[in-house]
Amino acid sequence: MEKNNSKIIKKLRGVVVSDKMSKTVVVAVTRLKLHPKYKKQYKVTTKYKAHDEKGEYHTGDKIIIAECRPFSKDKRWRIKGFVQNSKPSGE
Numbered sequence: 001m002e003k004n005n006s007k008i009i010k011k012l013r014g015v016v017v018s019d020k021m022s023k024t025v026v027v028a029v030t031r032l033k034l035h036p037k038y039k040k041q042y043k044v045t046t047k048y049k050a051h052d053e054k055g056e057y058h059t060g061d062k063i064i065i066a067e068c069r070p071f072s073k074d075k076r077w078r079i080k081g082f083v084q085n086s087k088p089s090g091e
Contacts, residue, residue: 010067016057025052027065050077060086
């Protein structure tokens with residue numbers, strides 16, 4: 001009997017908030033959380049550093065990031081896909 005060794009890769013959708021570092025962008029991921037006692041939903045924003053090899057993503061872009069091996073002390077995510085550009089292509 002063989003075991004299935006396929007890894008489950010976490011993917012998150014967020015907005016680029018900083019592109020000032022070389023080959024790195026900071027992505028803000030917002031999610032809703034439920035308060036345990038009052039049952040009210042509230043927003044929680046977490047910032048992740050993601051690897052951007054070509055430097056093609058800029059502030060305001062909506063992207064998908066995926067978990068990967070550590071690139072540095074804080075950088076453990078890479079950019080998987082592109083959702084929406086911050087500026088329309090006509091401008």
